[in-house]
Amino acid sequence: MAIAIMTSGGDCAGMNPAIKQFVDYCYTNEVQPYLIYDGLEGLIDGAIKAATYEDVAGIMHEGGTKIRSSRSKRFFEYEYRKQAFENLQKHGIDKIVILGGDGSFRALNQFHKDFGVNFVGIPATIDNDIYGTEYCLGVDTALNIIRQATDAVRDTSASFRRACVIETMGRDCGYLALVSAITCGAEICIIPELEYDLDSIGKRLKGELANGRKYIVCLVAEGCNKDKCISTPNLVRWLEEDIGIETRATILGHVQRGGNPTVFDRLMASEFVSYSIDKLLSDHKEGSVIVYKKSEFEFVSIEHVNSQKYKIREDLLELAKRLVN
Structure with a gap:
């Protein structure tokens, strides 16, 4: 029996721990593990290799993905999916673990419908925007x-009595900015999911500055640059012109995807992968996604994942409402 693992779409810390656990756990269960390099593009081009312990030695602490990733337009065409299936057949592979987002899961679901290749999707995206x-x-x-970047920028902002606007990633989801604002003690949080009142925020900040505040920290989600709410440049302009405080913007960008995986991400990677392999080794016949809800793992259908748009928990939104008024 052979099972392959691949990473698709945007990379994130935790993928390498998942790949290592995949190889180790497959061998524990006397299953031959395979690595598919370069995501869906590699699947089409036959970049498939039987994995050894040496392939994954010493990667637990590394960010990114050792087997690399890609986004593929070719995979939407049947002829290339057929080519990918034939590549799997050469190695006797009929089961795949895929780490990625909902787009990657939809691609594999079509692959399953076409050729019956069973798979389990592991949600892997820093946006945290997968429903279910x-x-x-x-x-x-x-x-x-x-958190580390915000703490560092706060230090220099306090030294010069400045405001800092820190833009996080997250596509159209404000989860990263929201949680960061709450846990970093920000004064403002601008995300697509929350309505804000600049007049009210301005009145509050002016009062705080008059009473001794030395700096202002604002977290803003990148999705706010898409005409949903005030953009980062406009927020900087507003702070300088309306609030009257010198302001600097920091766009964190892709630094958020890299770095050494935290203990929690390493642990979750191991659990996600182990349960996924157990599922594939059972009588699992349909493509599914493993999810984590209320401190428990469960498997849901692709249709369930795609049935609704992800929404940030109301209790988290409630915690940040004081930062938008």
Whole structure:
């Protein structure tokens, strides 16, 4: 029996621990593990290799993905999916573990419908925007990187009596900015999911500055640059012109995807992968996604994951409402 693992879409910390656990756990269960390099593109091009312990030795602490990733337009065409299936057949592979987001899961689901290749999807995206799971692999590391950067920027802002606007990633989801604002003690949090009142925020900040506040920290989600709410440049302009405080912007960008995986991401990677392999070794016949809800793991269908748009928990949104008024 042979099972392959692949990473697809955006990379994140936690993928390498998952790959290592995959190889180790397969050998424990006397299953031959295979590595698919370069995501869906590699699957089409036949970049498939039988894995050994040496392939994954010493990667637990590394960010990114050793087997690399990609986004593939070719995979939407049947002829290339057929080519990918034939590549799997050469190695006797009929089961895949895929780490990625909902787009990657949809691609594999079509692959399953076409050729019957069973798979389990592991949610792996720092955006944490996959419906049906409270946690996606890589989120904890990204949050810690944002926390470290925000703490550092706060230090220099306090030294010069400045405001700092820190923009996080997350596509259209404000989860990273929201949690970072709460845990870093920010004064402002601007995300697509929360309505804000600049007049009210301005009145509050002016009062705080008059009473001795030395700096202002603002977390803003990148999705706010898409005409949903005030953009980072406009927020900087507003702080300088309306609030009257010198302001600097820091766009964190792809630094949030890298770095050494946290203990929590390493542990979750191991659990996600182990349960996924157990599922594939059972009588599992359909493509599914493993999710984490209320401190428990469960398997759901691709249709369930795609049935609704992810929403941030109301209790988290409630905690940040004081930062938008």
